Amino acid sequence: MTEKISEDQVKHVAGLAKLKIDDDQLPYFTTQLDKIIGLFETLSEVDTEGVEPTSSVTDQVNVMREDVAEDWHQQQALLDNAPDTQDGYIRTPTIIDESGENE
Amino acid sequence: MNYFNESLTSIHEKLVTKEISAKDLTQETLNNIQAVDGEIKAFLTVDEASAVKDAEQIDQNGIDADNGLSGIPVAIKDNMLTKGMKTTAASKILENFTPMFDATAVEKLKSFGTVTLGKTNMDEFAMGGSTENSAFKVTHNPWDTTKVPGGSSGGSAATVAAGEVLVALGSDTGGSIRQPASFNGVVGMKPTYGRVSRWGLIAFGSSLDQIGPITRNVQDNATVLNAIAGHDQHDLTSSTKEVPDFTSTLNNGVKGMRIGIPTEFMSQGLDDDVKQTVLDAADEFRKLGATVEEVSLPHTKYGVAAYYIISSSEASSNLQRFDGIRYGRRAKDVKNLEDLYVKSRSEGFGDEVKRRIMLGTFSLSAGFYDAYFKKAAQVRTLMNNDFAKVFKDFDLILAPTAPTPAYGIGEDVSDPMTMYMNDVLTLPVNLAGLPGMSIPAGFSNGLPVGVQLIGRPYDELSVYQAGNAFEQDTDFNQQTPKMGGTN
Known part of the structure; x- marks a missing residue:
């Protein structure tokens, strides 16, 4: 069986999705994804020349509404779900790594 | 109290005649869950205090004699x-999440006076077909506790089958209501895409997801869909089509109905007992006056590939929101924001969710989009055309719901491919957005087997009508599992 996806590609795709796959898990994920992508490739047997793709089957077209803000009065409930807050704001760690260790 | 020999009609009568109060009904339901759920493990959360309080309020307001859902406990x-x-979606990443509003379907059900008992177990983010992908517990099939309840709505189907509740809501992206309904011998409806608002449903595959009821019988199911269906301005894909009374044609029978069985759904890989169950169901429909003929859905064998590309792509986009910032799990000891995203997501998501996110990211990524995502979306068009062609001449499609009855816990989890192939009979209905319902139709070695009725878009009425005709003339839904405890 030819390889559909390599360990390096799996690492790359994981990075795009903000996931880290540990090195010892890499062969496990790569083998599984390879098999599934092999299945995906069976679609190449289907003649889709000139066929419009379907992205949704909704019967609604161009749904519009007034662009107005609504106050749900739930600031506290929202903040209660945040992992770290201060003075009514959500706190995050430093955006730029100043230690230089993570490059 | 258990619900094995009850229906919404029988319980409603007891509430109206004050044989039992809403509070006592809720309390007795909770007591039974306490006794039974240690074995079944259908619930992730049971909120006794809020349930009893809600039931007391309903007693105070008085049971509404014209509303069959008044005072009914639901999961x-x-x-x-x-x-x-x-609300966790059975994921560690949402382990401590408490929503500040109700999903529209939940809110609508509540407005009919139902009592929410708690939340049922599922595969993490609805990704899976056995409920074994839950981050928290494994749910057991009440008919044989060594078997899976199916999934991803395994908790909802198992709790109804175990007689813990009469009504549970599930969601169905590729079969997640119908397959567990089949495995548990209960009635599970996936309505037409757009029929029920998805507002407040944690998104998996937004063009496929649909909420629907799981119940012990067809009439109860139609009653619940009456309550939750309808347009919602919060869901831009929710339909503005008029919602009929889904119970209005239940007793009209199937005389003159044309039912098709897709040849491709009956071919290799299908368990012999499941196949026989569908053939027997076809004979039953013929006996009741319908014509049943073979039809063809020629692109069926490409469904699994198309579905897993599309659903994983949509999932990879939807699950970007879980970043550890505003809610959900946040990793400790992080150096910067990038580190926080990656660690929170890598710790919070289970393996199956990671697999789907990676499959989706891959299918959408530069250089692969045309060969995977676009190709799958084109194959989806061809599959939908196959259905449209059949529905020119047929009113309904009859098919097996799942290729096999419930399998053993631990049997399938190691190989995702096997798990994906099990969805081959249910996912075409999601790709096309059609209504599909699984009803109990037989047994195989003591395990229930369901068949699926598929209708034209927005024609849940015919699905319910045929389902009810079948149920009234058979006794499959009156069988109950021989569980420990109160049975």
Whole structure:
């Protein structure tokens, strides 16, 4: 069986999705994804020349509404779900790594 | 109290005649869950205090004699938001999440006076077909506790089958209501895409997801869909089409109905007993006056590939929101924001969710989009055309729901491919957005087997009508599992 996806590609795709796959898990994920992508490739047997793709089957077209803000009065409930807050704001760690260790 | 020999009609009568109060009904239901659920493990959260309080309020307002849902305890799949009640989607990443509003379907059900008991177990983010992908517990099939309940709405189907509740809500992206309904011998409806608002349903595949009822019989199911269906301005894909009374044609029978059985659904890989169950169901429909003929859905064999590309792509986009910032799990000891995203997501998501996110990211990524995502979306068009062609001449499609009855716990989890192939009979209905319902239709070695009725878009009425005709003339839904405890 030819390889559909390599360990390096799996690492790359994981990075795009903000996931880290540990090195010892890499062969496990790569083998599984390879098999599934092999299945995906069976679609190449289907003649889709000139066929419009379907992205949704909704019967609604161009749904519009007034662009107005609504106050749900739930600031506290929202903040209660945040992992770290201060003075009514959500706190995050430093955006730029100043230690230089993570490059 | 258990619900094995009850229906919404029988319980409603007891409430109206004050044989039992809403509070006592809720309390006795909770007591039974306490006794039974240690074995079944259908619930992730049971909120006794809020349930009893809600039931007391309903007693105070008085049971509404014209509303069959007044005072009825219900269970909700844990991917639907419930205000003030923990909602996890069975994921560690949402372990401590408490929503500040109700999903529209939950809110509508509540407005009919139902009592929310708690939240049911599921595969993490609804990704899976056995409920074994839950981050928290494994649910057991009440008919044989060594078997899976199916999934992803395994908790909702198992709790109804175990007689713990009469009504549970599930969600169905590729079969997640119908397959567990089949495995548990209960009635599970996936309505037409757009029929029920998805507002407050934690999104998996937004063009496929649909909420629907799981019940013990067809009439109860139609009654619940009456309550939750309808347009919602919060869901831009929810339909503005008029919602009929889904119970109005239940007793009209199937005389003159044309039913098709897709040849491709009956071919290799299908368990012999499942196949026989469908053939027997076809004979039953013929006996009741319908014509049943073979039809063809020629692109069926490409469904699994198309579905897993499309659903994983949509999932990879939807699950970007879980970043550890505003809610959900945040990793400790992080150096910067990038580190926080990656660690929170890598710790919080289970393996199956990671697999789907990676499959989706891959299918959408530069250089692969045309060969995978676009190709799958084109194959989806061809599959939908196959259905449209059949529905020119036929009113309904009859098919097996799942290729096999419930399998053993631990049997399938190691190989995702096997798990994906099990969805081959249910996912075409999601790709086309059609209504599909699984009803109990037989047994195989003591395990229930369901068949699926598929209708034209927005024609849930015919699906319910045929399902009810079948149910009234058979006794499959009157069998109950021989569980320990109160049975």
